[in-house]
Amino acid sequence: MTLDARSTDDTARDVRVSDLDRDRTPPKHDARWTLGFSRTDAAEDLDARGRHLTYGARETILDEGDPARTVNRILEGAVMLSKLLPDGRRQIIELLGPGDVFGITTTRAYDVSVEALTPVRLVAYERSVVETNPALQAMVTNSLRAQMCALHDHAVLLGRKSAIERVATFLMRLVPNRGGEGCAGPGRGVARDQVNVKVPLTRQEIADYLGLTLETVSRAFSHLKRDGLLVYGRHDEVMISNVCKLCRATGSH
Amino acid sequence: MTLDARSTDDTARDVRVSDLDRDRTPPKHDARWTLGFSRTDAAEDLDARGRHLTYGARETILDEGDPARTVNRILEGAVMLSKLLPDGRRQIIELLGPGDVFGITTTRAYDVSVEALTPVRLVAYERSVVETNPALQAMVTNSLRAQMCALHDHAVLLGRKSAIERVATFLMRLVPNRGGEGCAGPGRGVARDQVNVKVPLTRQEIADYLGLTLETVSRAFSHLKRDGLLVYGRHDEVMISNVCKLCRATGSH
DNA sequence: GGCCGTCATTGATCGAGGTCAATGGCTCCC
DNA sequence: GGGAGCCATTGACCTCGATCAATGACGGCC
Secondary structure, eight states: OOTTOOOOSSOOOOOOOOTTOOOSSOSOOSGGGSTTOOOOHHHHHHHHTSEEEEEOTTOEEEOTTSBOOEEEEEEESOEEEEEEOTTSOEEEEEEEOTTOEEOOOSSSBOSSEEEESSOEEEEEEEHHHHHHOHHHHHHHHHHHHHHHHHHHHHHHHHHHOOHHHHHHHHHHHTSTTOSSTTOOTTOTTOSSOOEEEEOOSOHHHHHHHHTSOHHHHHHHHHHHHHTTSEEOSSTTEEEESOHHHHHHTTSOO | OOTTOOOOSSOOOOOOOOTTOOOSSOSOOSGGGSTTOOOOHHHHHHHHTSEEEEEOTTOEEEOTTSBOOEEEEEEESOEEEEEEOTTSOEEEEEEEOTTOEEOOOSSSBOSSEEEESSOEEEEEEEHHHHHHOHHHHHHHHHHHHHHHHHHHHHHHHHHHOOHHHHHHHHHHHTSTTOSSTTOOTTOTTOSSOOEEEEOOSOHHHHHHHHTSOHHHHHHHHHHHHHTTSEEOSSTTEEEESOHHHHHHTTSOO
16 A cells, blocks of 8 residues: 555555555445445444544644544545654654554553645544444554554664665655565566655655655655666656665665 | 563552553562462453463564564563664664563564563463453553554654663663653652662663664763763663753653 | 745755774673 | 673764755746
8 A cells, every 4th residue: 555545446465564555454445435345334334433534635633742532544545643852853653544543542642643644534433432342443453563563664764774775665665565575576577677656745754754854865865866776757756767676775675 | 660570569550651661450460479469360361371481581582583473471571672684783672561562463473573681471372362362452452552652752762862862761761650741750858869770781782772882872871970860880770860850861851 | 927935956064973993890700 | 819701981083964055946826
């Protein structure tokens, strides 16, 4: 699942660890998006127990410190979780897509802020509803599991990777079905191992996600371009001209 | 709950976010440690469903990449989760204490290695047992929730904090009941706001946890000592001479 | 079309933290 | 007691990424 949520299709299941590609429960939650498939009764039931909400891109969904009244599940779109230090330094903690759950804490207040990266549709469940519904709990736990693994990877990135490795890792996350365990490689008979990805974050946001400054991110992009791994036109769209080579630049493989 | 697991007592419950202080289910899982309290039937039942194991300090409990057969709950002691990059760079992801659960993944292999920091007692449940037992699942979810919040905080540390702030934050985590939300301050009538903490990690381990080098950690310790926030004798024991001041040096408050 | 605001790129310089290396202190063991 | 093996500390130097600053590219709007 890439950030722009283009995969409302149900194909391309695989075992990659890529953090945004983890809608174990495929995001078919609304008749408009089911493409003729019917949802299970369970899914219908779950949808009915929460409020459906929509947000525009860059809209704040919830704020760090607010009372944690609801648990939210993304149906469509992408959001970012972030935290601020008192002096204004920001860290973007995680990027979430369809199927992911956010708004979980141990305290009674949200521990992160959540902002829409793209237009977002979600279901908001009251905390009490989640606490009494086993199916919802299972869903929450699954998403938590996946987010946990993603955070483990991200800790390695933040603690131990160079600027270029960070940016390469970030870009690889935007490529569906590549870079994870069991990555199939370019595929048979593919002449050029290239792919276009949409980058739905500004340089500043990427920087805050990767623990860098926007200038360093920009320089890393330029560097990768100079080395022939990247080509790009519009600055929110990148063509990765050699996915395998980019993958090797992540430091993870 | 501090790392050395000294708090088998059941007092000192509070609302701090401190990551190692989260044994919501107090670690009274063995007659020797219950100090006369009787466990609930549920706890007895859960204990019976897993294998009890013990490990010595620095012993490897499980390895990144191994098939994820069991889910483990710490009864006593402290462990560290870590990941390695292929070239040997290591990131210590998280420190866990009594009540915490580890060995959860989305894939069929463990995504982190786990090593004992102190002598450890734990219960290992087969994955299938956890999947079919609601009480165990609830426990797992609770621990996941807490670990998630801890990882969010740690991402801020790794992405945005200076070396001194990182070390100060690390040290504050070792102080029970301080530094979290609702921190009571030094307490009434306390003459000197000081406390002794045991540091169960080597400088190299602290460095790998904080995304620094061991030299930088050492220099940060010296710096804090020079500034009068720290006094220490044996290098695995530190006296924090002004907890509030150290807390302010974390950058978080 | 021309102006303005936002975001990205690029260059010059600086500094925090990494790297390399020497020294010190503690513990264990013979 | 003395030596070996860790681990920690400290110093000298260097490098990567941050900071400061100028310029460029794009899009929206009058």
